[in-house]
Amino acid sequence: MEISLRINGSAETLEVQPQVSLLDALRDQLGLTGTKKGCDQGACGACTVLSDGARITSCLALAVQYEGHEITTIEGVDHPLQEALVRADGLQCGYCTPGQICSAIGMLAEHKEGMASAVTEDDEVDELDEEEIRERMSGNLCRCGAYNGIVEAIKEVAG
Known part of the structure; x- marks a missing residue:
């Protein structure tokens, strides 16, 4: 099947089989290897990208589902969170x-839109404290355990 998408601001036309994941299309056909294949089951978050600004796990998304959508991978990201992660020592093996970055950008947009999380009290979404950040980022795993730095960086950017 031929599909058209916007990837990191550029129009792309891909020839894909219906069962090809968005992750595999990005990596194998476009050479965008910044998006990682971790578990290939949607459990680790390493493959998180943004679709029209919303975070998705690209290993579970079929490329054909995103016909006409704007996909942003890490290669297309230019966000203050990147520098904040370095300052906060929010990465180890990388x-x-x-x-983590794509998910955090999507999470910050969700928070700004007033979306509650599982730990939001009294439907008040005003404060993005450590508990809120940890809950909202819980779908992204870090085997090195750099969570404290990740949370610190997100708090810095959110503040």
């Missing part, structure tokens, strides 16, 4: 970092 494997999960692209997914």
